[in-house]
Amino acid sequence: MPEITYAAALNRALAEAMREDPKVLILGEDIGSLGGIFTVTDGLLAEFGPERIRETPLSEASFMGCGIGLALCGWRPVVEIMFSDFLTMCMDQLCNQAAKLRYMSGGQATIPLTVRAPIGARNSAAAQHSQSPQAWFAHTPGLRVVLPATPADALGLLATAIECDDPVVVLEHKLLYGEKGLVPAGRHRVPLGKAEVKRPGTDLTLIGLSRMTQIALQAAEELANQDVDAEVVDLRSLVPLDRETVLASVARTRRAVVVDEGVIDFGVTAEIAALISTELFGELLAPVSRVGALATPVPFSPPLEKAVIPQVEDVTAAAWKCMQGKPTR
Amino acid sequence: MPEITYAAALNRALAEAMREDPKVLILGEDIGSLGGIFTVTDGLLAEFGPERIRETPLSEASFMGCGIGLALCGWRPVVEIMFSDFLTMCMDQLCNQAAKLRYMSGGQATIPLTVRAPIGARNSAAAQHSQSPQAWFAHTPGLRVVLPATPADALGLLATAIECDDPVVVLEHKLLYGEKGLVPAGRHRVPLGKAEVKRPGTDLTLIGLSRMTQIALQAAEELANQDVDAEVVDLRSLVPLDRETVLASVARTRRAVVVDEGVIDFGVTAEIAALISTELFGELLAPVSRVGALATPVPFSPPLEKAVIPQVEDVTAAAWKCMQGKPTR
Amino acid sequence: MKYLPAYRKMLLIRRFEERVAELHRAGLVPGFAHLYWGQEAIAVGVCHWLRDDDHILSTHRGHGHCLAKGADPARTLAEIMGRATGYCRGKGGSMHVAAFERGILGANGIVAASIPIATGVALASGLADDGRVTVVFFGDAAVEEGPFHESLNLASLWHLPLLFVCENNQYAISVPVQKRQGGRGAAAIAQAHGLETRRVDGNDAVAMLEASQWAVQRVREGKPVLLECATIRWGGHHSAQPTRRYRSREELQAAQAACPLARLEKRLIAQGEATPEELLEINAAIIAQVDEAERFARQSPFPEPGAATEDVYATQEGSG
């Protein structure tokens, strides 16, 4: 298995999809000669030409709509939004149109649209380039939402998303683009809606997604040094949500910490904590612990950014409280 | 105390604020001679003139921005968005600008902006005119979010929102506009961030907001006929969230049902259920039960709309399961 | 040219909308019904030149566009009445009628939202080089929404085979266009974006047919075009809305004096295409067609509640 970066894995998923299916095309800003500001579309213009690597004006609302129209006509567009923060510019097209057209038309519309956008804080990009808005989209019926945490999952989830006949929002993490990992050499698909145990363990379950899965894995290593054996479950998909894998793990460990980079309040960790608390009522040894961003816009200055975004030590601290049966939040 | 409708109470709040403070003005579509499509601005044009009752083009993104600019200059604009579904047209201005400008400027910007928009399903308005997107805004730091359930709260919360120096999103319910209730004759304010026990009870707590508080009250009546004494807590504010009132009630009753008209998944009920499950770990007699809209866009046809939107019987059913200690969702 | 086919379509729309208003008053149409009466010449004038496989996208005021493009009145009415036999299985209703088999990709409840979608539909035709035309209808207020302008640029930049049809009926709900727009209107703006444009009297079927013939031809050759059609909204914003708060009776009467149907009738008789008796027969036949649509819709069942959770996704959980 070759070792490649997350960005390269996404690039491979796009290139393979475009080779296999002439109906796949990409719309976005700076995806051509520049290869995307995070290099994900590097080399694609040369191979597939400007019709299918279609560089757009700065018009997120209308090129998202353009993707929807193409999808209605049998294309499989991949729309790249440069930062997930800019999805605010096309919320109507994504959440009122792409998400609802199939339903409102009684099943006539099929919208095989993939939307890619990077989330997360990286190197002081500040409040308008650092958001982790996954909860918004997970709360919007009609969309599917996935967040790969590794290069292999990036390849497999994006490939599956492009093949999916529904709109799929693929949220990538800026700090993961440069991370390397082993990726299967041949055809690789990760089903939507399947979480994965990324590290087996017995004492408690750390549930993460996107980069926070990596943070949870690091926390698990630290905990292991202190004789706590943490299992790490990577959600991978928010919609569909793999309730079974989450519940099976926590049913065994009877303790759970949920970690997400989005703001804690009304965010992803709330749904997972509510799910576990309800379904495993009476079986937990400690309340579910939630780790996430503080309820602020993401600040610019490095020490502030660090204070707001969850760190490994926040996860280990939550895990320790959980081991001691104390409620935390 | 006079009995007036929810729409009339909102109208009174607007008129009184405009009389008291010449810096209050309203921006929105059809708010002038028509008086707003839900009559909330009825009569204001005649009293305050077209400069302060400022009818806008159909440009939600830019008149929301216009409101922000006015707020930066010391005005207290009230921006009416005709249906909350259309907030998707101005998500950037609301969530990237209004919510963040104060923070990004290190406290230089003060944004006393009130945004009013109706939520909820009413009489088959279909998928693009029926949404209940409160969770999106509650998940956006920098915004305050309130949802009145009665005419008195409509008056008191809107009055407080207009006086607040922060952006406040006031989400009104379309089916409540015509509902009557007693309203204090004189000055009336409801603080942001204070829930209210709308019906005391001992056996379990029904936690609602907006119209779902009324549904919960009806459910409580039905339960009372069957000798179950339900307390009904109306959240009123999502941000700030009155954790104390919620927890105090459930600490007594030890059973909770959370009811919201938004989609269940990743919605308001998740946060409240997670809060209660964590803070009252080991003290509950049953898992927290969540009632909300099914995970679909809101359908048009009346029987379908009814199937998707929570009804009184959904709340009583959840309450019964809760009384029997069974997990529900 | 012969005008009877266009006349029939216009009359069908008129009688259909009158019936929708009646059924709404009778409580048989849930929700809002934004009626197209008075604007018939525009939809019919444009759709006259369309092929079956051409595409249209529409607005909240979409019944007329759908019928003009060939939607079955019975399935359209069934949808508007929330029945399981409606085009959208009762899930969409008046604001969301779609009939993909007729190239009708959907009415839309969000002002201007179908315009960006239309750019993608047109791009699909451009990429396939299939000669199909995409038409997007929208009201004067859509000109105030950003996505309209962004889409003009896309159409111009990418040479999309897309016809923009602006129906300027002077109002957005209660607010007249002069209180909403400071500039020189949709056509002037489109010109600044490099589109070819024409202003038309949208109450004159003959003028609409002529301008549309030109426009559809240009678009089929691969040039985006915008038509700005002046017309008048006859009723309230939706069928239940009174207008006295914002529109004088005189204004409406003047508007109705320009009735596109009455004008076309005169022309048909004057040029000997039909006698008054023949027009009465046509009218009777169309009323019978609308009666039949109503019978079909009334007899159709409402959807089963269980259908509410269908059609959210095309694929099963976990599948690709």
Place this chain on the structure above:
Amino acid sequence: MKYLPAYRKMLLIRRFEERVAELHRAGLVPGFAHLYWGQEAIAVGVCHWLRDDDHILSTHRGHGHCLAKGADPARTLAEIMGRATGYCRGKGGSMHVAAFERGILGANGIVAASIPIATGVALASGLADDGRVTVVFFGDAAVEEGPFHESLNLASLWHLPLLFVCENNQYAISVPVQKRQGGRGAAAIAQAHGLETRRVDGNDAVAMLEASQWAVQRVREGKPVLLECATIRWGGHHSAQPTRRYRSREELQAAQAACPLARLEKRLIAQGEATPEELLEINAAIIAQVDEAERFARQSPFPEPGAATEDVYATQEGSG
């Protein structure tokens, strides 16, 4: 007219941006820094005519606008370096510098987003009839975003005292304007909306000063105006970005040949406003000023982590 004051401001911006680039390379500037070098004549030309209490709103490429409007270089640099003494207490950074006390209502990280906000600022001045001018600066790519167009309409409809300044530097990151716009550009579009407009050579300080004098005057009289200023981005999109993938060396060299500072120097000397020696002295003084700003910023502390949760709200929980 005398050009030395404008020259000093332009030179300050140039030297400041060079310093930011250095500090970025040295790892002392977190995040992105989108530099304004090469475009100095525009900000300075416009701000030259502004009063202290006039307002400006800016973009991701905002350092030049802030300095031109009178921001303190030291507090600006401290902000860009994430220090507690920065204008925004280190919370905003390069893309969000604001200095309300100088009428600088903020740079903005979202393309075109400050334009709608500017309509409200201008409306506030209009309502107060205080004679203040609001200027909103934006790049050529903002012309592709819907809110720009909506705001043109608002400005036109409501006669806002608002000056739109489009800095057409030919690029949005890597994509040249011809690949993004099909129409006739910002000025033509603004005209269709009923605004007065002028196209200016934005690399020519004299032309910029002249056009801006007219424009600011018109706006002060209550007419919205758009200036379309042709210029060139000298560096990468941000200071760390190489441009070889999308821009030839020749293109850049031609651009730099039109250096607005060099041109203004020639003019100053030719018309006897300054000698070469005096210009060298000015340069030295400005470098000293930038040195001082750097010293201030370097010596300033980073914010305490606890500051992260401050400034989210103006009011306490539960208060009105």
